[in-house]
Amino acid sequence: MLRDNTSKVVFIGGILIIAFGFFAPNWIVNQLMFGFSRALAILGLLVLWRTGLVSFGHAFYFGLGAYTVAILDIQLGVTDVFLRLFGGACLAGLAGFLVGFIMRNYRDIFFAMLNTAISMVLYGIIVKTESLGSTDGFAISLPTIFGVAPETKYPLFVVITVIAMVSALLVNFYLKTTVGRLTTPIRDNEIRVEYLGFSVAHAIHLKYTMSAILAGGAGALMAMSLGQVDPDSMINWTVSGELVFITILSGPGNVIAPFIGSLVFEVLRTYAFELAPHLWQLIVGGTFLTIIFFLPGGIWSLIVKFGRNKS
Amino acid sequence: MKQSKPILEVRDLLKTFGAVVAAKDINVDVNRGEIVGIIGANGAGKTCFVNMVTGYLKPTSGSIVFDGIELVGKGPREVTHAGISRSFQVSQVFHTMTVAENLTIALAIATNRGVRALSEMETPELTLQRDAVLKRYQLENYKDMTVNVLSQGVRKLLDIAMAVVSEPRILLLDEPTSGISVEEKFDFMDVVMGALKEDNVTVLFVEHDMEIVERYVSRVLAFYQGEIIADMSPKKALADSKVQEFVIGKRH
Amino acid sequence: METFLTILLDGLQFSSYLFIVSAGLTIIFGVMKILNVCHGSFYAWGAYTSAFFIGKFSEMGMPDGWGFLVILASAIVVGLVLGFLIEQVILKHMYHRDEVLIVLATFGLFLVLEDVILIAFGTDPYFAYQPMALLDSVEMGGIVRDVYGLTLIGVAAMVAIGCWFLLNKTKWGTILKAVIFDREMGIAMGINVPLVYTLTFIGGAILGGLGGAYIAPTISVAPGLGTEVIVLSFAVVVVGGMGSIMGAAIGSLIIGLLRALAVHELPQVELFVVFAVMAVVLVFRPEGLFAPAKPRKI
Numbered sequence: 001m002l003r004d005n006t007s008k009v010v011f012i013g014g015i016l017i018i019a020f021g022f023f024a025p026n027w028i029v030n031q032l033m034f035g036f037s038r039a040l041a042i043l044g045l046l047v048l049w050r051t052g053l054v055s056f057g058h059a060f061y062f063g064l065g066a067y068t069v070a071i072l073d074i075q076l077g078v079t080d081v082f083l084r085l086f087g088g089a090c091l092a093g094l095a096g097f098l099v100g101f102i103m104r105n106y107r108d109i110f111f112a113m114l115n116t117a118i119s120m121v122l123y124g125i126i127v128k129t130e131s132l133g134s135t136d137g138f139a140i141s142l143p144t145i146f147g148v149a150p151e152t153k154y155p156l157f158v159v160i161t162v163i164a165m166v167s168a169l170l171v172n173f174y175l176k177t178t179v180g181r182l183t184t185p186i187r188d189n190e191i192r193v194e195y196l197g198f199s200v201a202h203a204i205h206l207k208y209t210m211s212a213i214l215a216g217g218a219g220a221l222m223a224m225s226l227g228q229v230d231p232d233s234m235i236n237w238t239v240s241g242e243l244v245f246i247t248i249l250s251g252p253g254n255v256i257a258p259f260i261g262s263l264v265f266e267v268l269r270t271y272a273f274e275l276a277p278h279l280w281q282l283i284v285g286g287t288f289l290t291i292i293f294f295l296p297g298g299i300w301s302l303i304v305k306f307g308r309n310k311s
Numbered sequence: 312m313k314q315s316k317p318i319l320e321v322r323d324l325l326k327t328f329g330a331v332v333a334a335k336d337i338n339v340d341v342n343r344g345e346i347v348g349i350i351g352a353n354g355a356g357k358t359c360f361v362n363m364v365t366g367y368l369k370p371t372s373g374s375i376v377f378d379g380i381e382l383v384g385k386g387p388r389e390v391t392h393a394g395i396s397r398s399f400q401v402s403q404v405f406h407t408m409t410v411a412e413n414l415t416i417a418l419a420i421a422t423n424r425g426v427r428a429l430s431e432m433e434t435p436e437l438t439l440q441r442d443a444v445l446k447r448y449q450l451e452n453y454k455d456m457t458v459n460v461l462s463q464g465v466r467k468l469l470d471i472a473m474a475v476v477s478e479p480r481i482l483l484l485d486e487p488t489s490g491i492s493v494e495e496k497f498d499f500m501d502v503v504m505g506a507l508k509e510d511n512v513t514v515l516f517v518e519h520d521m522e523i524v525e526r527y528v529s530r531v532l533a534f535y536q537g538e539i540i541a542d543m544s545p546k547k548a549l550a551d552s553k554v555q556e557f558v559i560g561k562r563h
Numbered sequence: 564m565e566t567f568l569t570i571l572l573d574g575l576q577f578s579s580y581l582f583i584v585s586a587g588l589t590i591i592f593g594v595m596k597i598l599n600v601c602h603g604s605f606y607a608w609g610a611y612t613s614a615f616f617i618g619k620f621s622e623m624g625m626p627d628g629w630g631f632l633v634i635l636a637s638a639i640v641v642g643l644v645l646g647f648l649i650e651q652v653i654l655k656h657m658y659h660r661d662e663v664l665i666v667l668a669t670f671g672l673f674l675v676l677e678d679v680i681l682i683a684f685g686t687d688p689y690f691a692y693q694p695m696a697l698l699d700s701v702e703m704g705g706i707v708r709d710v711y712g713l714t715l716i717g718v719a720a721m722v723a724i725g726c727w728f729l730l731n732k733t734k735w736g737t738i739l740k741a742v743i744f745d746r747e748m749g750i751a752m753g754i755n756v757p758l759v760y761t762l763t764f765i766g767g768a769i770l771g772g773l774g775g776a777y778i779a780p781t782i783s784v785a786p787g788l789g790t791e792v793i794v795l796s797f798a799v800v801v802v803g804g805m806g807s808i809m810g811a812a813i814g815s816l817i818i819g820l821l822r823a824l825a826v827h828e829l830p831q832v833e834l835f836v837v838f839a840v841m842a843v844v845l846v847f848r849p850e851g852l853f854a855p856a857k858p859r860k861i
Contacts, residue, residue: 054663102846108662109598110849113801117842120794124834178419179428185416188405195365195403196420197391197477198428237794241670248667278681285674289653292668 006172006254013256014165021157029157031270033225035262036164038246041218042258043171044211045247047180051207052187053107054247056240057115060122061092061212063235065219067126068092070138070229081143081159085220092216093209100208104201116237123235137230140223153225160221164259167214172255174210179203215243245284248291251298261299318343318513319364319481324373326359326537333359334537337373341481341513346504348524348545349517350558351534357517358400360534361483364515365397366390377481392424396479400486400517402470406458410450410469413458414441414476421477440476447506448472463490464499471503475510482507484516488523496520500527521549521559533558568704570823576712578819579719580778584792585799585811586722587770593743593806593855594763596662597654600669603793604676605645605768609775611684613637614784617691630694630780637776642769645676650764655757673789681786688785695780711780718777719815722770726808739763743806743855798841804851813852 021029041062048055065088072078072087099118106114126132145155174180182203185193190200223229233239242265250261268287272280291298317340324337334356341347351357362368364375366387375382380393405413418440419432445451448468453461458469467487474482487503488496504527507514518524524531524545531548533541535557541548548554588602616633649672657665698710730736742749742759750756774792782788799818803810818837825833844851 052661052663054667106845106849109666110801110845112663112666113598113797114842114845116794117798117801117838117845120838121835121842124832124838127834128831173431174429176431176433177429178416178423178432181416181419181432184408185405188407189403191387192403192405192473193420194387195391195397196417196473197388197424198420199388244667244670278686279678281674282678285671285676285678288671288674289668292664292671293656 006256007169009256010165010168010172014161018158018161021154021161026153029153030225031263031266033153033157033160034222035266036160036259037218037221037225038243038265039164039218039258039262040167040221041211041215041243042246042250042262043167043255044214045243046250046252046255046258047171047175047183047207048211049247050183050187050252051204052183053204053207054112054244055115055211056112056237056244057117057119058211058215058243059235059237059239060115060119061096061215062219062222062239062243063119063122063126063229063231064092064095065089065216066223066229066234067132067219068216069220069223070133070140073140074138079141079144079149080147081145081156081224084143084224085163085217088220088223089213089217092219093213096209096212096216097205099212100205103208104205116240119235119240120237123231123237126231126235133230135231137228137234139228140226142227143224156225160225163217163221167217168255168259171210171214175255179206242284245288249287249298251295251300253297253300253304257298257300257303260303264299317341318378320374320376321364322374322376324360324363324375325371326356326363326368327371332537334363334370336538339532339539339542341515343480343513344511345513346527346529347515348528348531349515349534350519350521350524350531350548350554352558355534355558356537357534358485359537361397361485361515361517364390365395365483391477391479394480395483396474396477396481397483398467398471398474398485398487400489402463402466404458404466404469404473409455409457410461410465411441411445411454413469413473414444414450417473417476418444444472444476447509449502464492464495467491468499468502472506475507475512478510479512481513481515484514486517486519488518488520496523497526525549565705566827569706570827571820572706572708572713573826574816574820574823576715576819577823578815579715580774581792581795581799581819582719582812582815583722583777584771584774585796585803585815586726586808587767587774588796589800589803589806589808589811590726590770591764591767592800594739595654595658595760596746597669598662598666598797598805599764599767600666600793601649601673601676602669602767602771602796603789604673604680605641605771606775606792607680607789608641608645608676609638609772610779610782610784610788611680611689611775612641612772613776614689614691614779615684617693617780618689621693627693627697630691630697634694634776634779635773638769638773641772641776642765642767645772646765646768647761649768650761654764655760658760673793677786677789680789686786688783689779690783691780693780709781715777715781718773722773723808723812730808795837798837801841801851802844804854806855807851807853810851810853 021032041058045055045058068088068091069084072084078084103111103114127135143156145159150156182193182198186200186203193200219234246261246265249265250257268283272283295301319341321337321339324334326334337360349357349360359368363370366382366385366389370383377393377395382390382393415433415437418437423430445454450468450472453465458466467490471484471487488499491499500523528545531541531543531545532539533548533554540557541551541554584606588599591597591599613634616637617630620629620633621627653668653672657668695709695711700707700709730739738754738759741752742754742756746756795818799814800811802817803814817840821836821840822833825836
C-alpha cells in the first residue's frame with residue numbers, strides 16, 4: 001500500500017490549479033469549473049459504489065440543487081454564491097435524508113431502479129410545469145462573492161475549486177472513520193456487520209444522505225457555472241447515467257479520482273462533439289465496456305500502477 | 312450481585328413456522344462460566360435455538376432473560392450490545408478483505424460505539440489489540456491473506472475471533488468444528504477453548520462430534536424434534552438411552 | 564362514452580406493445596438474473612429493420628401484405644443476431660461478476676447500439692405505413708380505429724398464451740422454471756445452464772425485436788425510440804415483479820391504461836404517473852406484485 005498522502009496532494013494540487021487558472025484561457029477555466037462541480041456528485045457516488053450500491057437516479061439530487069439555485073435567484077433575488085450553494089446542498093440533503101428512510105432497505109438493482117423512479121417523477125413534474133420553466137428551464141445570473149459582483153468567471157472558479165478541495169478532504173477523512181470504513185464489509189456480509197453490533201441501515205442511510213448533499217452541491221455549482229438550468233441537462237435519467245459513468249471511469253480508489261475522472265469526461269465530451277458529433281454515445285458506451293472488462297479500478301488504478309513503477 | 316443467579320434464563324420458548332414446530336417447551340438456566348454442549352440430529356432445533364437467543368429469529372412465545380434483560384424482541388445488533396456474541400455454522404466473515412482487516416473492523420465497531428464511529432478508525436492502540444487477538448487465535452501467519460484463499464478451518468477461527476472481540480459474556484458457537492478435518496479438530500478446539508478460558512466467557516456450542524462434546528463441555532443439552540430431552544453432565548448424557556436412540560442414533 | 568372507449572383502446576394497445584417488450588425483459592431477468600438495459604436496442608433495431616425493409620419492398624412493387632412477413636422476419640433476425648452476439652461476446656464472460664456491473668455493461672452496450680443505429684440507418688425518420696393502410700379502419704362504438712392497432716392486442720395475447728404454454732406445458736418450460744427457481748439446483752440436476760442462458764437471451768431479444776417491428780408501421784421510426792421503451796418496460800417489470808410473465812402482463816395493463824388515461828385527461832402527469840406507480844409499488848412490495856418464489860437460503 002502507498003502511504004496516504006491524499007490530503008497533501010489535494011491541498012497542493014488545489015492551490016496549483018487555482019494559480020494555473022489565473023493564466024489559463026477562458027475555455028480551460030470553464031472546463032475545470034464544470035469538471036470540479038460535477039466531481040462533487042461523483043465523490044458521493046464513490047462512497048456508495050464502494051459499498052456495492054449504484055444509484056441510477058442521483059440526477060434527482062443534482063437537479064434539486066440546480067433548481068434551488070434558479071429559484072433562489074429568480075424568486076428571491078439571492079445572488080451570493082455561498083448562500084446559493086448552501087441552499088442547494090441543504091435542500092438536496094434534506095430530501096436525501098427523508099428518501100433515505102426508504103432507500104436504506106434496498107440493494108442491487110432495486111436500489112438503482114427506485115432512485116431512477118424518484119428522479120423521473122421530479123423530471124416529469126418539472127417538464128410539465130410552466131412555473132418551473134418546463135422544458136426550457138431558466139437562465140441564472142452570475143453569483144456575487146462576498147457582496148462583490150465579479151467581472152470574469154475566475155473568482156467563481158476559485159470558489160468552486162476551494163469547495164471541491166474542502167469536500168475531498170472531508171470525504172477522505174470520513175472514509176477513515178469506523179462508519180466510513182463500513183463499505184466493503186457491508187458489500188461482503190451484512191449479517192456479520194449486524195452481529196458485530198453496527199446497524200447496516202444506519203450506515204447506508206448516512207452514506208446516502210452524504211451523497212445527496214454532495215450531488216445537490218454539485219448541481220448548485222453546475223447551475224452557477226453554466227449560468228442556466230434545464231431539465232434535460234440536470235434531472236433526466238441520462239444525467240444520472242453520466243454520473244454513474246464518471247464514477248466507474250474514475251474508479252473507487254481515492255477521493256482525488258472523481259476530479260480526474262470528471263475532467264477526463266469534460267475533455268472527452270468536448271473533443272467528441274467537435275470531431276465526431278454522432279458518435280458520443282458510442283464513445284461513452286465503448287469506454288464503459290472497456291473499463292468494466294479491462295480496468296475495473298478505473299483511471300485511478302492506472303495512476304497507482306504508474307506511481308508504483310516510478311518509486 | 313448474587314453468584315447463584317443464572318446468567319441466561321430461558322422460559323417456555325416456542326417457535327413455529329406455520330404448522331411446523333421448530334422449538335417447544337424450552338426451559339434452560341445457564342450459569343456463569345459454564346460450557347454447555349448442544350447436541351441433536353439435523354433439524355432437531357439446535358440452530359433455531361441459537362438463532363432465537365441471538366435475535367436472528369423471533370420466538371413465537373416465551374422469554375429469554377440475559378442478566379436481567381429480556382432479549383425477546385431485540386435484533387442481532389441489540390443482542391450483541393447486551394453482551395452475547397455468536398459464530399456461525401458457515402463462517403460469516405468479509406471474504407474480500409484480509410484477516411487483519413476483518414479483525415480491525417470488528418474491533419473498531421466494538422470500541423467505537425455511537426458518535427465515536429465518526430472518529431478515525433486505525434489508531435495505534437487498535438493495532439496493538441488486533442495483533443494480540445491474532446496471536447491468541449494463532450492467526451499471525453494468515454494476517455495479510457484475503458479470506459477468499461483461506462481454508463475453512465482458518466475462516467472458522469477468524470469467525471470466532473471476530474465474535475469475541477466485543478468481549479461478550481456469553482458466546483454461542485454454531486458447529487465450530489464442521490468443515491474441519493478429523494486430524495485438526497482437537498488442535499482447533501484447544502486454540503479456541505484456551506483463548507475463551509482466558510476471557511472467562513460462558514460458552515454454549517452446537518456440536519455433532521461426541522468426542523469433542525466429551526472433552527470440552529461441562530453440561531449437555533440434547534435436542535430432539537424441537538424439545539430438550541436431556542439436560543445433564545456429558546458422561547451421563549452419553550450413557551442415557553434416549554440420547555443414544557434419538558441423538559447418537561445407536562439402536563438397542 | 565366515446566372518450567372512455569378511446570382511452571380503453573389506446574391503453575390496451577399501449578399495454579400490448581409494452582407487454583411484448585417486457586415479456587422478453589422479464590424472462591431474461593428471471594432466468595439469468597440480468598436486468599438487460601440493451602433490451603431497448605432490440606426494440607429499436609426491430610423497428611428500424613422492419614420499417615426499412617417494408618419501405619424497400621414497397622418501392623420494389625411487392626404486395627403490401629408482405630409487410631407482415633417482414634415484421635416477423637425482422638424480429639427473428641434481430642433477436643438471433645444481436646442476442647447471440649451480445650450473450651456470447653459480452654455477457655458470457657460476466658456471469659461471475661456483480662449483478663450491478665452486468666447492468667452497467669448492458670447500459671454501455673445500449674449506448675453503443677444507439678449510435679450504431681444512426682450509422683446504419685441515418686438520422687432521418689422512416690415511415691412504414693403500408694401494413695397499416697392495408698388493413699384500413701373500422702368504426703366501433705362511435706369511434707374510428709385502425710385495424711392494425713387492434714391486431715396488436717391480438718399479437719400480445721398470442722405472446723402471452725405462447726409464453727404460458729412454453730412454461731407450463733413443455734419440457735423446456737420445466738427446465739426454465741427449475742433454473743429460474745434455483746440455478747445451483749438446475750446445475751445439480753444436469754441441466755446445461757449455459758445453453759439455457761444463450762437460448763433464453765435470444766428468445767428475449769426476439770420478443771424485444773418483435774415489439775419494435777410490429778409498432779414500426781404506426782409511428783415515425785426516429786432516433787431515441789429505444790430509450791423511452793426501456794424506461795417504461797423497466798417500470799412494467801418492477802411493478803409486476805421481475806421474472807414473472809403474469810407480472811409483466813398485469814404491469815403492462817396498469818402502466819398502459821394509466822398512461823392512456825393521463826394522456827387524455829391530464830397530459831401534465833403522463834410521465835409522473837408511470838414512475839409514481841413504480842415508486843409506490845417498490846416501497847410497499849419491493850419484489851413487485853407477482854414476484855416468483857425464491858428458495859430459502861439461511
